[in-house]
Amino acid sequence: MKKLDSKIPEGPLAQKWKNYKDHQNLVNPANKRKIDIIVVGTGLAGASAAASLGELGFNVKVFCIQDSPRRAHSIAAQGGINAAKNYPNDGDSVYRLFYDTIKGGDYRSREANVYRLAEVSNNIIDQCVAQGVPFAREYGGLLTNRSFGGALVSRTFYARGQTGQQLLLGAYGALSKEIKRGHVVMYTRREMMDLVMINGRARGIITRNLVTGELERHAAHAVLLASGGYGNVYFLSTNAMNSNGSAAWKAYKRGAFFANPSFVQIHPTCIPVHGDYQSKLTLMSESLRNDGRIWVPKKKEDAEKIRKGELKPTQIPEEDRDYYLERRYPAFGNLVPRDVASRAAKERCDAGYGVGPTGLAVYLDFADAIKRLGRDVIEARYGNLFQMYEKITDDNPYETPMMIYPAIHYTMGGLWVDYELMSTIPGLFVAGEANFSDHGANRLGASALMQGLSDGYFVLPYTMQNYLADQITVPRFKTNLPEFDEVEKDVKEHIAKLKAVNGKEPVDYFHRKLGRIMWDKVGMARNEKGLKEAIEEIRELRKDFWKNVKVPGDVNGLNVELEKALRVADFLELGELMAIDALHRNESCGGHFREEYQTPEGEAKRDDEHYMYVAAWEFKGDDKEPELHKEPLKYENIEVKQRNYKTA
Amino acid sequence: MDLKLKIWRQNGPDDKGKFVDYEIKNISTDASFLEMLDILNNELIEKGEEPVAFDHDCREGICGMCSLYINGHPHGPDAATTTCQLHMRRFKDGDTIVVEPWRAKPFPIVKDLIVDRSAFDEIIQAGGYISVNTGGVPDANTIPINKGKADLAMDAAACIGCGACVAACKNASAMLFVSAKVSQFALLPQGRIEAKERVKKMVAKMDELGFGNCTNTYACEAECPKEISVTNIARMNREFFAAKVSS
Structure with a gap:
């Protein structure tokens, strides 16, 4: 079994991030120009990372499925973004934001990551104000706050009910600035179809041009996935219609571990x-x-x-x-x-x-x-x-x-990452909702925006640089290498196979059925019997899909049904992994509620002795059981106890 | 309810395109307009025909991805409403609904109802931002901002970049879109530093891309799903003249 190394820096909790930055490797400005980075997704995490990496001097290529980077689903976030500014003088602090987030996540997230998140939260607000984000203000001209769930203080900054929009447009502005400077090249209406690895490292992606249908090859020294969550596995969710889990799922099938897939947030x-x-x-x-x-x-x-x-x-x-x-x-x-x-x-x-x-x-x-x-x-x-x-x-x-x-609103689960936000594939970084890192088994309100921007503005520009420091002598990769040939061939065959099914039912027919199974049996309340049934039913549905799905139109051109079919094919596999994960975790915690494990008052009953770990699943082949790896969670700065919202 | 649809079908940018008639039955008044199109598309697929291509994503009226010219109005007949938030209760049984793409030279048709709005991104890239890099910025409360001005900036910043203003304008002018961004930053102290350069660059880019001029018909404001005010255009004009005079 591969050992998971979370690479948490030495030192007391409050010093870890500083220690990391003090001792990490850097890339000098002249060498940054020789390094290419691919970023998939232009939501808060992707746009902020791409802009910040571009500012540092790296060559960045960014991809989004929409017609403009400004439309990523972060834009729909309404209520606000948390930060430990303590402007209202109501007793907030970095430690308290950290504590609330760990407790809110029902003690299933990593202390060091969450502390860093709370630490940089204040920088995010400063950054956004400097970008011209019109946060709500008091008559005296200063910023105002409101409250969100799971906190006894008012620490949420907001721009009416459109906070996500304003933060994303801020990041989109920063991204546009770097596109203009030529440090970032933007590719719109492109979908990542697969990950290309060379000698065990992530070195490129294959994309499909959603307008022409062409498959395209892109090489880089490192790849960052900021492709969002997989809530649409339930068909009905608050996610945008095109939000999908495919980029993360392809990475999983190339060797990145998938952590806590069953932890989903029901709003x-x-x-x-x-x-x-x-x-x-x-x-x-x-x-x-x-x-x-x-x-x-x-x-x-x-x-x-x-x-x-x-x-x-x-x-x-x-x-x-x-x-x-x-x-x-x-x-x-x-x-x-x-x-x-x-x-x-x-x-x-x-x-x-x-x-x-x-x-x-x-x-x-x-x-x-x-x-x-x-x-x-x-x-x-x-x-x-x-x-x-x-x-x-x-x-x-x-x-x-x-x-x-x-x-269904948000997925806390996602690709496993270490403290540097790197997956188990060297050179493949994962940010925002696509990773699993900060929210444990339940995310607090107004914390998704905080995490996306924390990852993109303030974490990855450091940690990716640390990884790239020894890559400066690695020349740019050519996209005619056999590794690219092979992956592109896989993608082509996958598309051809899907088209060739030529059955009777539209993609939505299968997606709705999958959603029903997921909501009924892998939803708000789960039990052993239901989860076992769900696994069987998903397998059956998958078989049916590959026999009866109908994808009309030409694959060499704009084809919305093909896009949907490719995503649903992945959801039909991901859904099964979610059920497997939910079945293995014989406890209730946060959003994962197993009916067998509850207190007499009906609250979630954790089993810290057996399940205080991150479940990271390794792909072992189609139709083979995935392998479970455990990252034990240690709480050195917080007393672990049953969550209590009855008394302060 | 049962409806007749006249939908613009066009296979690609070079195809001539034409209206095609469809009939659709038993639509619930609670369905959204796009859900009605979903139902039509699934019926077309079952019949072995190609579904109608249209842009959409969040279906909450905020991403700006959806478009559609419905019965002569961008985003349909309801004020302050995107197409994705338009519901079928707005129509009557037996109605004929005409659905077209945005029509403007700088927004070429990609397929059916989908147009290419990348010209808007180009205008923003020309200078629609505040040039600060990540890090090294002052504390967020260092510069107090008058609440009235901050609210006006937010009103302008609410633009979703959908392009309805261009589609509504007989001149295909992008002035409402451009002025919303110019205004947001012109109203904030952080944005004043580059205000002159910004407005000049954005206006030049807008002209270069072939968007028309404003002739004060206010169709843009009337059709804007976010009710962006034409006073922003007036503000942009002031900013523009001031920048030109002082340069």
């Missing part, structure tokens, strides 16, 4: 599912839980009448409402972490108290906040979210409570 406040034709789910920002109160009727008969449309929520008197989060978690109330809030909603709905036509919804009510603060204040804080809600549901949330239900 408590999404607009409920409304029909079979539905293509995606829409998130309502967690920031709404600052002012909104979550409830269901106390009486089952009221809930039933609401479901039938005989009663309106506004007709339920105060004493007949169950504000179940405030009841169960007095200290954190409506601001418990996402996994806790999601499970609590499911529990109420499963018990028969759910509302909406399907019974799979709870209320998020602003009536009290509007009374207390006035409609204007609520509109200023959440106007765009309320408007979006109304467009989708045709209900006015100023007058009647919103209906919400949990939905």
Whole structure:
């Protein structure tokens, strides 16, 4: 068994990152010009890394599947970005942000990485303000904050309900600046099809030009994947339609270990599912839980009448409402972490108290906040979210409570990386949601933006340089090497095979079926029986896909169905690995809730003795069982205990 | 509801293109416009025909990827709404809906309803940013910014770069898009340093790429899904003249 070396630097926790930077290897400016780097993805992590590496003088090639780097899915993040600035003077610190993140992740993330994240969080805010990101401000001209789940302080910076957009446009500006300078070359409408390795190191990628269908070869000294998460394995999620796990999955099949694939985040406040034709789910920002109160009727008969449309929520008197989060978690109330809030909603709905036509919804009510603060204040804080809600549901949330239900939102799992964010393949780095590193078994709200930008602006420019320092004598690779020939041949055959199936069913047919299996059996609550069934069902569905999928049109040209088919083919494999991982982890932690392992109050029950490790899976061949490698987690600076959001 | 669709089909940039009629039945009023097109596409695939190509991604109205000229309006008939947020309850049973791509010379058609908007990226690359490198920047609260100005900057920064303003304009002018970025930075102290150079470079690039001029019809503002105000164009013009006069 290969030993996983996380390469955590020596020294006390607060000194580790400084020690690393003090002693790492550097590349001199003249040599940087001789080094090429490939970056896949232009979300917060990819764009910020590409811009920063370009600024240092490296030659960077960046790839995105959209028509412009500005459209990556980071743009849809709404609520905010955390930082330990302590501007509100409410007791925040780097240590507290670190502590909240480890605890929020249910003690399944690496101390050293998370501490570094908390440490650089403040630099991110400074950087973004310098780029012209219009964060919300007080009348005195200084920056303002709000609260997010899992914290007792206000440390979230925001730009209305469009924080992700503004941060991404900041990074896109920095990227555009480097494109103009000629340090970065941008390739849009390109999808990474596979990874090319030379002598055991990542040295290039094969891309498909999504307009012409051409396969293209790109070589470099190192490759960075910032290709996002794989939430779309569930078909319905808050991810963008084109978000996919294929780049990471190809890397896995070339030897990069996949860590904690079953750790997915189910976000408590999404607009409920409304029909079979539905293509995606829409998130309502967690920031709404600052002012909104979550409830269901106390009486089952009221809930039933609401479901039938005989009663309106506004007709339920105060004493007949169950504000179940405030009841169960007095200290954190409506601001418990996402996994806790999601499970609590499911529990109420499963018990028969759910509302909406399907019974799979709870209320998020602003009536009290509007009374207390006035409609204007609520509109200023959440106007765009309320408007979006109304467009989708045709209900006015100023007058009647919103209906919400949990939905797949984020994947904490991802490619395994060490402290330097390098995967088990030398020269293959992974950043942002695509890696597994910082959020353990549950990510806190407003921390994804923080991690993406931390990786890209402040970590990779150091750690990639450390790796590249001994590569300066390695000449540029030619793309006519046999290694490129072979991988391109694999890709070509894969596409031809898919096209040749020529079955009857569109890709969506299989994707929806996969999504159903994943949501029912590898979703919010999992158990041994369901997971075993899921593995069998996914295998069957995969067989069916390869017999009956229909990919119309020409593969040599723009072909959206082919793009979808390639991604779903990978999801049909990744889904199985997620179920295998969930089945092996005989405990509940964070977003991974195994029904067999819960406390009498229904909270997640960890088994630290047997499962305090990162599960990193190694690909062993198609139709072969993957091999499990364990990275034990050590907590030297935090006392490990059962998460408690009932008392402070 | 049952609908008739007239959709622009064009195999590639050099193809002539034409409207093709489709009929679609039993569409729920709760479905989104793009979900309606998904249903049409799956029906086409089952019939062995090629699906209609259109751009879309987040389906939350923020990525700016979706486009479509629907019944004569960019992003369809609803104000302040992207195509992906347009819902079928806006239409009536039996309606005929006409769907076209953005039409503007600087946005050539790629296929069917997909156009190439890389000209917008080129305009940004010409100077639509603040030239700071990573690291070495002052603390975020070092320069207080008037809240009113910061809010105006945010109003302008809300642009999603979808190109509806260009599609709506009879001159295919990109002034609303360019002025939104110019304004955002012109309003912030961090952006003032390069304000003159920025506006000159961005305007020059916009002209070079073949976008037309503004003749004050305000169609761009009326059709903008993010309600970007034409006052940004006025601000850009002031910035531009000031830059020209002082240079």
